[in-house]
Amino acid sequence: MIIAHRGLGEPENSMLSFKRAVKRGFGIEFDVWKTADGELVSLHDPEIIVDGEKHSVKELTFKELKALAPLGVRIAKVEELFRKFPNALFNADVKDAEAVEDLPELIRNYEVEKAIVSTTEVEILKALRARDKGLKLAFSIIERSSVPKVPFLKRSLEIFALHVPIDGISYVGFANFRTLLKWVRGMGIKIGFWSYEADELRYLPLLIDLGDYFISNNPVEVRTLLARLKKSF
Secondary structure (H helix, E strand, O other): OEEEEOOOOOOOOOHHHHHHHHHOOOEEEEEEEEOOOOOEEEOOOOEEEEOOEEEEHHHOOHHHHHHOOOHHHHOEEHHHHHHHOOOOOEEEEEOOHHHHHOHHHHHHHOOOOOEEEEEOOHHHHHHHHHHOOOOEEEEEOOOHHHHHHHHHHHHHHOOOEEEEEHHHHHHHOHHHHHHHHHHHHHOOOEEEEEOOOOOHHHHHHHHHHHOOEEEEOOHHHHHHHHHHHHHHO
């Protein structure tokens, strides 16, 4: 399965980009923040910049965020995503610890069956699991020091997946990278690949046997590549 990172096309993280992704058969990835009036919204960063001025997402109401044209057209409520795309695969990346209180309830209320909730923070994972034993939780690796935490997260929190940056190859080497992936899969943990700067189209053919899904910046190109690889076997 291919998940479109922040949607498909510009403006990213907008309802339009998510609609394009779902229409093309991709899952959608989005970051979650909570506004001052308690709305969960899809935005990548904790601040937005309009005309050179910074605005904190958490200090503004949803209405105030929408009023900050031209950015306002890009802001989508998480609730709206669940309502408009009931059959989509979602990857909700929780950046804001305060969102933990409401996100599991939204998933239950909208009966979202295909939702992966990910984060880079162990404490957020713990809080999510405390609120919902059935959530499919994923831990996103952003530094090497996170790797030793994986067995604990599987044992104590029953994480569903590990989100692994293919950029890690440049730090540990290709052979070691594959060995680590096999170690993770041996614990019964799914693997979702993502990329920060590494070339997806170069490395995914070498890792396809170890990945369960791909959180891609180039979902159309990746799907074409994977289809071509499948035909070659």
